Amino acid sequence: MPGVAPAQTPPPLPGIIQRVAPPQPPDLGPSLLPPETGAVTGPGATRLILPARVSIVGNTALAEAALRARFAALENRQVTLAEVEQARLAILGAYREAGFPYVAVRATLAASPRGEIELRFQVIEGAIAEILLEGEIGPAARQARRFLDPLVGQRPLPAAALERALLLAGDIAGVSARGVLRPIAGEPGALQLVVQLARQPFGGFFSLDNRGYDLTGAWQGLLVGQLNSVTGLGERSEIAILQTDGNGQSFLQVTEEFFIGGSGLRLRAYAGGGRAAPGSALAAIGYAGDTRVAGAALLYPVIRSRPLNLNLSGQLDAYESTVEFRSAPGESRSRQSRDAVRALRFGLDGAFQDAWLATAPAAAATTGLLRFSQGLTTLGASDGDGALTARLGSDFGFSKLVAEASRLQPLFSPAEGWLVSLFGVAAAQWSDDVLPPAEKFYLGGNRLGRGFYAGQVSGDRALAGSLELQLSTMFDLPGLRLGTQFYAFRDEGSAWDNGPFALDRSVGSWGGGVRLQFDERVQLDIEGVRRITRQPDGANTTPLSEDAAYLRVLVRF
Secondary structure (H helix, E strand, C coil): CCCCCCCCCCCCCCCCHHHHHCCCCCCCCCCCCCCCCCCCCCCCCCHHECCCEEEEECCCCHHHHHHHCHHHHHHHCEEEEHHHHHHHHHHHHHHHHHHCCCEEEEEEEEEEECEEEEEEEEEEEEEEEEEECCCCCHHHHHHHHHHHHHHEEECCCHHHHHHHHHHHHHHHCCEEEEEEEEECCCCCEEEEEEEEEEEEEEECEEEEEECCCCCCCCCCCEEEEECCCCCCCCCEEEEEEEEEEEHHHHEEEEEEEEEEECCCCCCEEEEEEECCCCHHHHHCCCCCCEEEEEEEEEEEEEEECCCEEEEEEEEEEEEEEEECCCCCCCCCCEEEEEEEEEEEEEEEEEEEEEEECCCCCCCCEEEEEEEEEEECCCCCCCCCCCCCCCCCCCCCCEEEEEEEEEEEEECCCCCCEEEEEEEEEEEECCCEEEEEEEHHHECCCCCCCCCCCCCCECCCEEEEEEEEEEEEEEEECCCEEEEEEEEEEEEEEEEEECCCCCEEEEEEEEEEEEEEEEECCCEEEEEEECCCCCCCCCCCCCCCCCEEEEEEEEEEE
C-alpha cells in the first residue's frame, strides 16, 4: 500500500468479533447412566439347584451366542442361587457394555415335561413409550420434539441416543433440558421420558479490555445481545457491536442461526460491516478502512455426548475491504486498496474428557480443530492482478490449513478447596500462497501472544503455543463467594510470509494475573506481562515498553 508502512496499518476487520470475544470452555462431563444393579441377597442364596437346561428369552439386541458364555456354566450341575444371581448380573453387564443400560433380567425356574428343572433368564429390554414435556418454552417445544420423538419405540433404548437427544434439546438457543425416566405401570419395559424444559428468552455479554491496537483505541468494548427461540426452529438472533475508545474502530455484525430438522444440523448466516479510522500519522492523511462481511455455514454434530463431541462444518465467507486516504496534503481521499475475498471452508472440531492422569483430582479436557480454506476467484472476488490489492501479489485463489489443540489438565490439590492445573494450547497455519491480509494467521490478543495486539505479528505460515499454570480456589466473603484463579503463563509464536517481500517475525512474553469470578455473571481479569520481544515490527522500529498491564471486565446477562 503506497505511503503507509504495513506495521502502521490496523489489523483487518474480518474476524474481529471472534478475536475480541472471550474464549468458551468446552461443555463436557461424565455420561449420566443409571446406577448398576446390585446383587439380590438373602437367606436362600446358598440353596442348591440342578438345572438340566438353561435358556434365555426376550433378547433382541444381543444374540444368544453372545450371552451364553455368561450362564453356560450353570447347566447340568449343582449350583447355588447366588451363582444364578451372578449370571443374571453378567447378562445385565453385557447389555450395559453394549450401550443398553435400561434393561431388566429375571431368573425363573420351571419344570420340564420330563420333570427336569429348567432355568430361564428373561430379558426385558426397556423402551420409551411416551414423552412428556414439562415447562413452558413456547414454540421452541416443537424443535425439542424433533430431537426427542425419534426415541419412542427404540428397543432396547440406547444410552447414547437418549443422551444425544437431551443434549440437542439443551442446545436449542436459551433452552435448558433435563430428562427423567419413569416406568409405566402394567407394561413391562415401557418407560415414560419426562423432560423438564426452561427457556431464557434473552442473553448475551459485555466485554471491555485494553488489548486493542493503540492507533484505533486500546480500549475495546464488545456488546453481544441475543434473542432466543422465538419460533419453532430453536433459532438464535444475535447482534454484536464493537467499539474502541476515540471511535477509532467500529464494527457491527448480525447473526441468525437455526436448526434444520431433527438431526442437529444447523444453518448459521451472518452479515456485518465496520470502519477503522486510526489516529496519529494515519489520521493526518485521512486514513479510512471500510469492511463488509457476509457468510453462511452448515454445522453438524457427528457425536454429541457429555464426554465427547465431534462437529463437522462447511462455510462460505465473503468480505470486501477498502482503504482510502490522501496521497498528498490538501487532496481529497482516494481509494488505495480493495480486497474482495470469497472462501470455502471445511472444518472438523471436537472436545473430549478423560482421566488419563490417574492421580489427578479431576478429569482433563482436550479440544482440537482442523480447518481447510480454499479461496475462490469467482462470485466477485478480486483477481490479484490489479494494483489496488492491500498486499502486493495476493493470491485470492489461496489454500490454507489451520490446526489447533488445547488441554486443561488438573494436576493436584495442595489443600482442600484448592486446585493446581496446567493449560496448554498450540496452533499452526500452513499455506504456500501469498495470502490476502485478513487470511493471515494473527499472533497477539488474549490467547497466543499476550502483550501484543491481535495481528501485530501475522504470517502466511505460523506456529504458536502457550502454557499456563493455574491455581484455583473459592473464597467465602461476607455476602459473596469469590471464585479466584491465579495464573502464570509463557507465550511464544513465530510467523513467516511467502513471496518476494517475505517477513519472518516472532513474539514472546511471560507474565501472570488473576481471574475473579464474582458470580456466574461478572468476571474481572487483571494481568501483568513482560515482553521478551520488544520490536515485533522490525529492527528499525521504536521498541515497545518492557512491561504492560491489561484489564478485562466481562458481564454476562
